[in-house]
Amino acid sequence: MLYSKDFTVAICGGGLCGLTCAVAFARAGISVTVFEASTFSQEAGAGVGLGPNAIRALKGLGIFDAVLAQSDQRRPAPRLFSFVSGKNPHDCIFDYETNCEDPVALAIYRPAFLEAVLALLDPSIIMFRKRCTSLNVSENGKHVLHFADGTTHEADLVIGADGVRSVARRYVIGDVPRNPLVYTNTVAYRGLIPTQDLQEAGIQTDLTKRPICFLGLGKHIICFPIKGATVINIVVFMAEHDEPLQSELPYPWVKPVSQDELKDSCKDWGHDPMIILDHLTNPSKWSIHALDPPLQSYVRDKVVLVGDASHAMLPHLGAGVGQGFEDVFVLVQLLTHPQTQKSNLCDVLARYNDVRPPRANDVLQASTRTGRLYDSFRSSAQDKARLQKELSGIWEAVWNYDLDADVVSALEILRRSNVF
Ligand SMILES: Cc1cc2nc3c(=O)[nH]c(=O)nc-3n(C[C@H](O)[C@H](O)[C@H](O)COP(=O)(O)OP(=O)(O)OC[C@H]3O[C@@H](n4cnc5c(N)ncnc54)[C@H](O)[C@@H]3O)c2cc1C
Known part of the structure; x- marks a missing residue:
């Protein structure tokens, strides 16, 4: 098979972000293989909410329509929270309002999302029951994934999309005094x-x-x-x-x-x-x-983290996977660029690393603050007024983010530094 790039990609973890990434690379003609620990039959049937920025990233990746078709919504719709006292008589404390231009959301079951994305992939590029146990670099400069079944796989670039308990993260952070x-x-x-x-x-x-x-x-x-x-x-x-x-x-x-x-x-x-x-x-x-603390870098050598592997966060802003889709969008824009090739991969990944940790770590820290806010209501009129003020605008920075501007600035640096 003739590929569009002179490098190969291995994706460790075929969850929401790993599969999304695989679709974009396969469509761009890049040689990609996904290694997924499970068979998906044990997949937890939880729902996941996708906000406006997550939807924009999925549209940019060209997979939103397939995901929407598997959801039980006909179209994305506004889902603005109402905050109510947990105690009688359940007074309304605050109805969230937004200045987001496209304040729409989609709720979907994880298995339905995975089914939608799997249908876009050639099954031969996904290996199930492949639990990665470690990563290293071989003498020829490739990365080697080691699996629990004793097998290995070599690739030029590894994408760590293996979720909250990521093995790829261990490689990226190296020896640290405390597991974050x-x-x-x-x-x-x-x-x-x-x-x-x-x-x-x-x-x-x-x-x-x-x-x-x-x-x-x-x-x-x-x-x-x-x-x-x-x-x-x-x-x-x-x-x-x-x-x-x-x-x-x-x-x-x-x-x-x-x-x-x-x-x-x-x-x-x-x-x-x-x-x-x-x-x-x-x-x-x-x-x-x-x-905690958030990772300062999502990249080491040619191993790059996306999704919960890089920024597992509290779910209080419903923003975890949206940040993962933003990671995938930026990574795909940079890696599929006509001038990206094996020899400049490290420079290209460094630009991903300029833009993604500051953005996703901001959302991570805002999610932690939001949890404290939700859990601070003492049922007094004074507290109601405080919460109205503090809850106002909590989603604006998450939803109103110009991801295209990040890609433009990353490409500009690559041009100015003569990488492209
Ligand atoms: C209670 C709760 C509610 C949430 N609600 C929302 C919400 O409303 N909106 C939102 O955006 N986010 C929400 N989240 C967070 C969201 O679920 C995660 O951000 C999202 O699943 C991350 O996607 P991912 O692809 O990075 O990881 P995952 O979806 O976890 O996928 C990781 C994949 O890697 C595989 N894997 C793991 N280890 C290995 C290995 N060693 N080798 C090979 N494969 C491996 C796993 O089997 C899995 O398939 C919530 C989380 C929780 C806990």
Whole structure:
């Protein structure tokens, strides 16, 4: 087969970002192989929300229409949060408004997203059950991926898209005194509830029109409608923000829990959250991990990180995978450029590294601050006024970002430094 570039690419991890990246490279005629640890049959059926910037990146990569077709929305639509007191009488604290020109979002099941993207790929370029255990450089200057089954694979460029527990990250950060992946003292209980069940039980807050966030002290509940508002997706967050961060917890991080454990921790909440918890049968508990401190560099040699491998963050702005798609968009623009070739790969990756860590790490830190904000409501009028002010604009920097300008400035530097 004739390829458009004189270098080969191996993608470690075939999740949301890895597969998106693979589609763009394969379409550009680049030799690419994806190594995925799982078979996707164990894929967690969680939903993921894509904001305006994530949608723009997917459109720029030419895969948005395929993703939309697999979602249960006909088109992306505004999803602006309403913040409500977790205690009776569930006063509205703040209805989010935005100045974003295209304030639309899409909620999709992870398996549906993966199915949409897999359908765009030649199956022969994806290797399943290939868990990468380490990376190194061979004598001929190529990178070698070592797999749990004892096999290896060589490539000129490795993209680490292997998620929060990334092996590629270990290569990129090298020997550091402390693993930056930490348990955030945050747990999320997730579940789905038929809307009709909540209505029949007498819930007063309308959960069918827009996402609702019940605010409290040390906890908050996110509710958003899916499947044409026939089902409500629930995530109950509880956090101990002032506890020192702990090192990575033993796996698994997602466990089934009893409903009683959950209800016990929320006894002080009002009427509507109690109805929600009563109906959250078989919840799963997620121990949320993130990078702290954020990585200053996403690149070492010809290994480059995208997605959670580079900036695993708390999910409070619903922005994690959007940052991953922004990574992929920038990387694809630079690597598929007609003048990119094997001999200048390090210079090109350095420009990716100029623009992505500052942007994604800003969003990571804003997500942490947002979690503290959501968990700080003491049910007083004074607090309501404070929160109205502090919640105003929290998504603007995430959604209104000019990614094209980053690509233009990276290309300009490559031209000025005579790389291109
Ligand atoms: C409770 C919760 C709610 C969230 N809500 C949102 C939201 O609404 N919006 C949003 O944008 N983000 C959200 N996120 C974050 C989002 O899920 C992640 O940012 C996103 O999945 C990252 O995509 P990724 O491709 O980097 O990693 P993943 O999707 O995790 O993919 C990594 C892939 O690599 C594979 N892999 C792992 N290790 C290896 C290895 N050693 N070798 C080979 N393959 C490997 C895995 O099997 C997996 O397929 C949420 C997260 C949580 C926990």
